[in-house]
Amino acid sequence: MKAMDASQTVLKAEARGLNFFYGQAQALHGITLPIYDRCVTALIGPSGCGKTTYLRCLNRMHDLYPGNRYEGEVTLYPDRVNIVGPEVDPIEVRMRIGMVFQKPNPFPKSIYENVAYGLRIRDVSNRSELDAVVERALREAALWGEVKDRLQASALNISGGQQQRLCIARALATSPELLLFDEPTSALDPTATSRIEELVTELKQKVAIVIVTHNMQQAARVSDYTAFMYEGRVVEYDRTETIFTNPTVKLTEEYITGRFG
Amino acid sequence: MTPIQQKIARRKALDRFFAFEGLMVMTAALLVLLVLVGQLMFDGLSRLSWQFLTSFPSRFPAQAGIVSAWVGTILVMLVTAMAAIPLGVGAAIYLEEYAPKNWATELIEINIANLAGVPSIVYGLMALGLLVYQFRLGQSFLTAGLTLGMLILPMVIIATREAILAVPPYVREAAYALGATKWQTVRDHVVPYSMGGMLTGMILALSRAVGETAPLITVGALSFIAFLPHPPWQDNFPYVSFQWLFDPFTVMPIQMFNWVSRPQEEFHVNAAAAGLILLAMTVVMNAVAIVIRARFRKRIHW
Amino acid sequence: MGVNVADMPVEKKDALSGVSPRLRFRLKERAIESLLQLAALTSVAITLGIVGILSYESFQFFSQISIIDFLTDRQWTPLFADAHYGILPLVTGTLVTTIVALLVAIPMGSLIAIYLSEYASRSVREFVKPALELLSAVPTVVYGYFALLFVTPALQQLWPGLPGFNMLSAGLVIGMMIVPYVSSVSEDAMRAVPTHLREGAFALGATRMQTALRVVFPSALSGITAAYVLGVSRAIGETMVVAIAAGMQPTLTLNPLEPAATMTAYIVQVSLGDVPHGSVAYQTIFATGLMLLLLTLLFNIAGHVLKKRYRQVY
Numbered sequence: 001m002k003a004m005d006a007s008q009t010v011l012k013a014e015a016r017g018l019n020f021f022y023g024q025a026q027a028l029h030g031i032t033l034p035i036y037d038r039c040v041t042a043l044i045g046p047s048g049c050g051k052t053t054y055l056r057c058l059n060r061m062h063d064l065y066p067g068n069r070y071e072g073e074v075t076l077y078p079d080r081v082n083i084v085g086p087e088v089d090p091i092e093v094r095m096r097i098g099m100v101f102q103k104p105n106p107f108p109k110s111i112y113e114n115v116a117y118g119l120r121i122r123d124v125s126n127r128s129e130l131d132a133v134v135e136r137a138l139r140e141a142a143l144w145g146e147v148k149d150r151l152q153a154s155a156l157n158i159s160g161g162q163q164q165r166l167c168i169a170r171a172l173a174t175s176p177e178l179l180l181f182d183e184p185t186s187a188l189d190p191t192a193t194s195r196i197e198e199l200v201t202e203l204k205q206k207v208a209i210v211i212v213t214h215n216m217q218q219a220a221r222v223s224d225y226t227a228f229m230y231e232g233r234v235v236e237y238d239r240t241e242t243i244f245t246n247p248t249v250k251l252t253e254e255y256i257t258g259r260f261g
Numbered sequence: 262m263t264p265i266q267q268k269i270a271r272r273k274a275l276d277r278f279f280a281f282e283g284l285m286v287m288t289a290a291l292l293v294l295l296v297l298v299g300q301l302m303f304d305g306l307s308r309l310s311w312q313f314l315t316s317f318p319s320r321f322p323a324q325a326g327i328v329s330a331w332v333g334t335i336l337v338m339l340v341t342a343m344a345a346i347p348l349g350v351g352a353a354i355y356l357e358e359y360a361p362k363n364w365a366t367e368l369i370e371i372n373i374a375n376l377a378g379v380p381s382i383v384y385g386l387m388a389l390g391l392l393v394y395q396f397r398l399g400q401s402f403l404t405a406g407l408t409l410g411m412l413i414l415p416m417v418i419i420a421t422r423e424a425i426l427a428v429p430p431y432v433r434e435a436a437y438a439l440g441a442t443k444w445q446t447v448r449d450h451v452v453p454y455s456m457g458g459m460l461t462g463m464i465l466a467l468s469r470a471v472g473e474t475a476p477l478i479t480v481g482a483l484s485f486i487a488f489l490p491h492p493p494w495q496d497n498f499p500y501v502s503f504q505w506l507f508d509p510f511t512v513m514p515i516q517m518f519n520w521v522s523r524p525q526e527e528f529h530v531n532a533a534a535a536g537l538i539l540l541a542m543t544v545v546m547n548a549v550a551i552v553i554r555a556r557f558r559k560r561i562h563w
Numbered sequence: 564m565g566v567n568v569a570d571m572p573v574e575k576k577d578a579l580s581g582v583s584p585r586l587r588f589r590l591k592e593r594a595i596e597s598l599l600q601l602a603a604l605t606s607v608a609i610t611l612g613i614v615g616i617l618s619y620e621s622f623q624f625f626s627q628i629s630i631i632d633f634l635t636d637r638q639w640t641p642l643f644a645d646a647h648y649g650i651l652p653l654v655t656g657t658l659v660t661t662i663v664a665l666l667v668a669i670p671m672g673s674l675i676a677i678y679l680s681e682y683a684s685r686s687v688r689e690f691v692k693p694a695l696e697l698l699s700a701v702p703t704v705v706y707g708y709f710a711l712l713f714v715t716p717a718l719q720q721l722w723p724g725l726p727g728f729n730m731l732s733a734g735l736v737i738g739m740m741i742v743p744y745v746s747s748v749s750e751d752a753m754r755a756v757p758t759h760l761r762e763g764a765f766a767l768g769a770t771r772m773q774t775a776l777r778v779v780f781p782s783a784l785s786g787i788t789a790a791y792v793l794g795v796s797r798a799i800g801e802t803m804v805v806a807i808a809a810g811m812q813p814t815l816t817l818n819p820l821e822p823a824a825t826m827t828a829y830i831v832q833v834s835l836g837d838v839p840h841g842s843v844a845y846q847t848i849f850a851t852g853l854m855l856l857l858l859t860l861l862f863n864i865a866g867h868v869l870k871k872r873y874r875q876v877y
Binding site: 272273275276279280282283284286287289290291293294296297300301304347348349350351352354355356359360368369372373375376378379380381382383384385386387389390391394395411414415418442443444465468469471472473474475478479480481514517518521522529532533536539540543544547551 | 588591592595596598599600601602603604605606607609610612613615616617619620670671674675677678679682691693694695696697698700701702703704705706707708709711712713739742743770771772773775793796799800801802803806807827830831834835840848849852855856859860863
């Protein structure tokens with residue numbers, strides 16, 4: 001494991017005793033999990049273990065559907081806001097925390113408008129400012145070179161891998177403090193996947209990242225910390241190296257070695 | 262042939278006969294359409310002329326025309342569209358994007374489904390009692406437009422909801438994840454992406470309204486109007502005039518009905534000619550709707 | 564919350580200073596939501612308007628005419644000096660034309676639906692469906708013209724004694740008019756039947772016809788019932804075809820070869836004349852309208868019950 005400098009151990013967010021309910025059904029049980037700034041935290045576990053559910057708590061996506069309920073807290077640093085608190089506006093949370101979805105979901109608009117949309121809803125309409133941010137975000141998402149000549153082309157006409165990087169650029173344009181990835185490569189081919197993985201590793205220089213993945217190799221490749229979840233609980237959390245080489249809990253070991261899941 | 266082969270052969274023959282029968286019935290239905298159009302053309306085509314389009318109704322069939330009727334149809338449709346489209350789209354957006362799942366929402370939904378099944382003449386009775394006599398709007402363009410607006414409102418709502426439903430949830434989530442509010446998501450994404458379906462639904466609903474006759478008779482359309490309504494403009498400020506809204510009205514189908522119900526055959530010729538124009542109006546609207554649907558489908562494919 | 568601004572990276576400032584405009588934002592969101600809700604509520608207001616006006620005027624009517632007479636008298640002559648207010652002749656007129664229409668629309672619509680869903684190739688479907696849609700887009704007054712001036716003369720070739728106004732020709736034309744409603748809704752229902760059910764039948768050696776009639780049709784019965792109910796309510800409420808082609812004379816008869824008035828045709832007849840607002844004759848059209856609405860409602864409820872009963876979960 002790489003030596004960690006001081007900046008890497010600054011807390012970005014921390015869940016403490018987070019319970020989550022879909023209506024009556026409890027999906028998360030007492031999740032307690034730190035997320036460090038400028039690090040990649042991976043969430044692994046078999047399907048239905050609650051990793052995506054937890055990820056979607058972090059930017060309050062569950063508020064879009066009726067009957068969902070949070071208990072406990074998730075503190076966002078440095079201002080110590082409880083992002084799942086009922087008094088906190090989910091829109092403010094989402095303005096600070098970006099998300100990239102499982103399936104590339106660009107808007108059926110131009111490439112430019114996709115990236116600029118986050119700024120437009122923040123009332124930025126100055127053309128040169130928008131241009132600058134679109135270019136920066138596309139560069140950060142390693143897509144600039146491929147699309148710079150066709151920014152006005154429809155985002156639906158580029159490849160799946162490019163679309164996913166466009167979605168990353170779209171999230172980066174508003175300079176989020178925390179970036180959530182929900183199995184971002186599950187719909188992509190191996191080449192596109194490795195490009196996204198490289199990108200994730202690069203992006204952590206700037207932003208805290210949480211990535212849900214069902215691919216253990218991917219977790220091992222890109223993350224600094226890994227949490228293994230099972231049946232709505234965090235079974236084990238540690239540095240990625242430790243989880244993969246020397247897990248404390250038997251269940252973790254069985255999952256890692258492929259005996260179930 | 263063995264008995265089983267015979268049985269199979271018999272069943273296959275029956276199957277072919279059944280398919281043939283289906284094809285025949287379908288052809289018959291389409292044939293009716295052809296005969297209907299053919300009959301109208303046979304009777305009325307010769308009567309179509311510039312004079313017919315620009316003359317007022319008359320006691321003399323050869324001098325009569327449809328100018329007050331087609332102007333009336335356009336103006337009534339204007340009022341109908343202004344009433345039904347904003348309300349219908351607003352209601353559909355509310356039901357799809359905002360409404361909580363509770364008994365009140367369910368009540369609104371059941372209500373809309375039931376309204377769509379209410380006979381059109383009942384809308385006319387309601388408009389007669391409420392708009393004409395209670396609100397004292399008279400037997401005017403405004404009353405006629407609002408009556409048809411209420412009639413097509415459920416259609417507009419149902420079509421718009423279907424269009425909105427076709428926008429996949431993950432696109433909404435993408436917008437919300439960037440911090441968009443509900444209204445921003447609706448305005449910037451849901452509405453633009455479902456525009457094709459919405460427009461199609463609106464045009465089809467309006468094409469239905471163009472042909473509606475019964476509710477307007479109930480409201481009190483005049484079939485003999487030998488003048489045009491006040492123009493929608495005026496010479497001095499503010500240059501637009503709404504005087505026409507309160508003028509007595511007639512529309513194409515009412516003019517046609519009036520001519521059909523006369524005993525003289527010369528008037529039936531006029532009726533056929535008016536029917537051709539009316540049919541052309543609805544066919545054009547339907548064609549436009551189909552083209553719009555196809556174009557938007559090509560532009561946005563999920 | 565203790566916010567230490569000095570600790571915050573510069574680019575994050577936007578998100579935080581956005582806190583106060585957020586209130587304005589939220590108010591705008593609420594205002595828009597209220598407006599949209601209001602739009603949705605207008606549909607309820609329309610229903611209240613319909614029920615309110617029909618009930619109010621009918622109440623006025625029934626305060627002068629006994630409801631027993633209304634339901635049992637065999638004559639309907641409100642505009643004559645010897646006024647009778649028995650709704651029966653209008654109800655039979657409506658029922659006869661509706662039954663004739665359904666005898667055309669249900670077999671034709673169902674067969675077309677089966678053909679389109681089970682037999683037709685994609686290209687046939689794509690040509691036929693818009694053409695059928697067009698059949699339902701033709702204005703009803705044009706159908707009225709067709710019934711009076713084409714169908715009736717044609718029928719008179721078969722029955723020379725057939726009167727110029729008759730319920731048969733009106734009913735036949737209404738039937739043609741609602742074929743597309745029946746066929747398109749039924750077809751949707753049949754196409755929604757999952758393929759594996761069809762494959763199950765084919766695997767047993769069934770022909771297409773047997774599969775269509777014994778597997779697909781029964782499985783789609785819930786949706787097909789909805790199609791029939793839609794057809795029935797269209798036929799009951801149809802006005803112009805009957806007003807033009809069936810005559811406007813209220814006659815208590817079940818013979819489709821005779822002229823008769825339906826409930827809708829009567830309303831048209833009164834509206835065309837000069838009946839003073841507030842008179843009993845004026846109120847009769849509302850009482851008739853209420854009867855019409857109740858009849859439609861009755862069929863819709865019956866359809867809903869049947870639909871529930873036949874609902875299949877695949």
